[in-house]
Amino acid sequence: MRVFQLWRTLLRDSKGAFQQFLAIAKGSAGEVISHLYVALDQGYINEEEFRRLEKVARDTGRKIGGLMSYLRQSGLRGPKYKTSIRRQSNGKELEPNAGHGTRDSKRR
Numbered sequence: 001m002r003v004f005q006l007w008r009t010l011l012r013d014s015k016g017a018f019q020q021f022l023a024i025a026k027g028s029a030g031e032v033i034s035h036l037y038v039a040l041d042q043g044y045i046n047e048e049e050f051r052r053l054e055k056v057a058r059d060t061g062r063k064i065g066g067l068m069s070y071l072r073q074s075g076l077r078g079p080k081y082k083t084s085i086r087r088q089s090n091g092k093e094l095e096p097n098a099g100h101g102t103r104d105s106k107r108r
Contacts, residue, residue, distance in 0.1 A: 022068045029061035 033054055040050045 026064040029057050032057040
């Protein structure tokens with residue numbers, strides 16, 4: 001199910017949506033740790049495996065948290081916010097979203 005969330009989020013092309021996905025992923029790293037405790041208690045993994053896998057999950061959560069912090073502090077925005085200069089056939093620049101690709105223009 002998480003794979004579908006990733007693709008759905010990335011297809012939205014927005015920084016906020018990607019940050020939301022990262023928050024979900026960070027939470028998932030925490031869930032993994034919870035499941036590792038259960039696996040240890042039930043005898044599915046030994047103490048050595050637990051420590052190794054817990055370290056991987058914690059490191060992953062920290063890396064995701066670091067990326068989230070970087071994105072919050074950066075001026076980067078998602079691809080949907082990039083504007084391109086479009087020109088008419090006579091070479092004059094069109095205003096961004098002037099009649100093309102907007103919801104209103106598609107309805108007409």
